[in-house]
Amino acid sequence: MSDPTQPREKWSGRTGFILAAAGSAIGLGNIWKFPYVVGENGGGAFVLVYLICVAIIGAPVMLCEFALGRRTLRSPVGAFRALATKTSILVHLIGIGVLIAGIFALLFRCWGWGALLLALGLLIFRHGWVLVGFSGVIAGFTILSFYSVVAGWTLGYIWKAAAGQLNFPTVTDAQAHFANFILSPGWALGCHFLFMLMCILIVYKGVQSGIERWSKILMPVLFFIIFALIVRNLTLPGAMEGVRFYLTPDFSKITTGSILIALGQAFFSLSLGMGVMITYGSYLDRRESLVTSTRSVGGLDTLIALMAGLAIFPAVFAQGFSPDVGPGLVFQVLPTVFNQIPLGAFWAFLFFILLLIAALTSGISLLEVVTAYFVDERRWPRRRATIVFGAAIFLLGSLCALSVTDWSRLQALHALLLKVFATAKPSFFDTMDNLSSNWLLPLGGLFISLFTGWVWGTRHALDEIRQGAPSFGNVHLVSLLAGLKDLPPSNGGPPPYTLAAFWGIFIRFISPVAIMLAFLHTIGWLT
Numbered sequence: 001m002s003d004p005t006q007p008r009e010k011w012s013g014r015t016g017f018i019l020a021a022a023g024s025a026i027g028l029g030n031i032w033k034f035p036y037v038v039g040e041n042g043g044g045a046f047v048l049v050y051l052i053c054v055a056i057i058g059a060p061v062m063l064c065e066f067a068l069g070r071r072t073l074r075s076p077v078g079a080f081r082a083l084a085t086k087t088s089i090l091v092h093l094i095g096i097g098v099l100i101a102g103i104f105a106l107l108f109r110c111w112g113w114g115a116l117l118l119a120l121g122l123l124i125f126r127h128g129w130v131l132v133g134f135s136g137v138i139a140g141f142t143i144l145s146f147y148s149v150v151a152g153w154t155l156g157y158i159w160k161a162a163a164g165q166l167n168f169p170t171v172t173d174a175q176a177h178f179a180n181f182i183l184s185p186g187w188a189l190g191c192h193f194l195f196m197l198m199c200i201l202i203v204y205k206g207v208q209s210g211i212e213r214w215s216k217i218l219m220p221v222l223f224f225i226i227f228a229l230i231v232r233n234l235t236l237p238g239a240m241e242g243v244r245f246y247l248t249p250d251f252s253k254i255t256t257g258s259i260l261i262a263l264g265q266a267f268f269s270l271s272l273g274m275g276v277m278i279t280y281g282s283y284l285d286r287r288e289s290l291v292t293s294t295r296s297v298g299g300l301d302t303l304i305a306l307m308a309g310l311a312i313f314p315a316v317f318a319q320g321f322s323p324d325v326g327p328g329l330v331f332q333v334l335p336t337v338f339n340q341i342p343l344g345a346f347w348a349f350l351f352f353i354l355l356l357i358a359a360l361t362s363g364i365s366l367l368e369v370v371t372a373y374f375v376d377e378r379r380w381p382r383r384r385a386t387i388v389f390g391a392a393i394f395l396l397g398s399l400c401a402l403s404v405t406d407w408s409r410l411q412a413l414h415a416l417l418l419k420v421f422a423t424a425k426p427s428f429f430d431t432m433d434n435l436s437s438n439w440l441l442p443l444g445g446l447f448i449s450l451f452t453g454w455v456w457g458t459r460h461a462l463d464e465i466r467q468g469a470p471s472f473g474n475v476h477l478v479s480l481l482a483g484l485k486d487l488p489p490s491n492g493g494p495p496p497y498t499l500a501a502f503w504g505i506f507i508r509f510i511s512p513v514a515i516m517l518a519f520l521h522t523i524g525w526l527t
């Protein structure tokens with residue numbers, strides 16, 4: 001529905017596209033979350049499980065997202081609208097299920113949930129698959145609102161490192177400083193504002209001269225910084241202890257739970273499940289190969305995640321610290337570690353710049369999904385969409401920034417949530433994080449693969465994938481294993497056990513089931 005007089009924007013070529021998509025994928029998830037999750041879940045053994053999840057679930061779904069975008073030349077809402085059939089048995093079944101759940105909720109006097117589920121059920125009947133696109137736009141909104149707060153902290157810490165204020169003798173001092181910092185509204189809101197401003201300025205400029213241009217500048221810098229940090233930290237005395245902790249496989253720690261954690265992490269890290277890759281794929285030329293692109297983006301994302309662990313753990317162990325939990329590791333332990341090595345302030349500065357770049361290229365992809373919806377479907381001029389929704393996300397994020405640790409500053413909102421839903425997460429920040437990471441993303445990923453597998457059809461998706469990669473999957477798996485990959489099939493027809501056939505099976509059966517299990521695990525129904 002976009003303005004037909006204006007040609008749709010495009011990437012200038014494959015490199016720009018790959019760097020932008022990799023920029024979206026490489027983010028805070030790689031640099032603070034991945035190393036810590038690996039450390040907790042069995043080191044090298046977990047890395048192995050993670051790699052398998054990326055290869056057999058993540059990559060096939062990424063390929064679907066790219067194909068959906070490039071076939072329709074639309075962002076998620078338009079993509080589903082263009083390809084969805086009017087009546088789909090699957091949608092009606094889901095709709096009826098949700099309505100029944102809503103009625104039960106009302107019977108049990110859960111008024112808020114009941115009303116929510118009934119409304120959702122009606123929306124499912126009204127919009128069908130297009131709702132998956134809308135949920136992507138909403139997820140972009142909610143993720144960016146808390147992501148930008150954390151990214152703002154890195155901005156603040158860059159400033160503090162440059163000013164030499166990160167000289168903490170002990171982790172306890174660093175903790176006190178951090179707690180004080182994130183709770184002071186001036187710093188938290190100011191940094192969050194600056195970060196959103198940067199995202200807005202880049203997305204405002206458009207696909208080629210904004211997102212692509214900045215990805216081409218920032219991604220090589222990111223690579224260079226992480227490399228420098230690895231070399232620096234691996235040469236600290238005692239660094240090998242950290243490498244051992246990070247990578248020694250401990251298969252006893254691999255449980256069903258940790259496999260599902262690996263899957264969830266793979267999805268978040270590859271930016272799947274909310275249509276970022278649909279949107280980015282829609283700006284790609286038909287002559288480019290989606291298959292090579294998927295391989296490069298997945299490979300770069302995994303590489304940087306692994307490198308982040310190599311940059312962080314050696315330093316933490318060399319200085320005799322234990323790997324702490326979550327955000328604490330990078331904002332509390334690392335500054336203390338850097339404080340003890342020569343030129344520490346410089347390395348801390350470099351590290352937070354790295355974190356900022358990673359967050360920035362992810363932040364712009366989130367804002368782009370929201371912007372692209374208003375540009376494609378509502379015919380807004382890009383600039384207006386960017387500013388209006390950037391500002392709206394800033395406001396929502398401000399609530400997150402004000403309630404990072406508890407609800408004390410937003411008591412009215414808290415009381416309302418408790419009244420309507422009878423539950424509330426520890427803070428507004430956690431509520432946004434939970435809503436997007438645990439609900440919208442997994443469900444989005446589930447429906448994207450169900451849609452491609454059963455509604456749009458793997459055959460049509462394959463047609464699109466083969467534009468630019470004509471022989472994708474056209475290889476007999478057994479011949480591949482036997483090293484006879486280039487042997488033409490003797491009867492001329494397509495051989496039965498092709499890679500393409502396996503891709504289809506994964507999309508139709510394996511990914512939906514795996515994502516469903518991971519989802520049930522995170523919301524606690526499967527323990």
Ligand code: TRP
Nearest residue numbers: 025027028029030268269271362
């Ligand atoms: N992948 C990013 C990270 O690792 C986060 C991110 C950006 C994201 N865009 C996304 C996650 C879209 C899910 C969906 O930090």
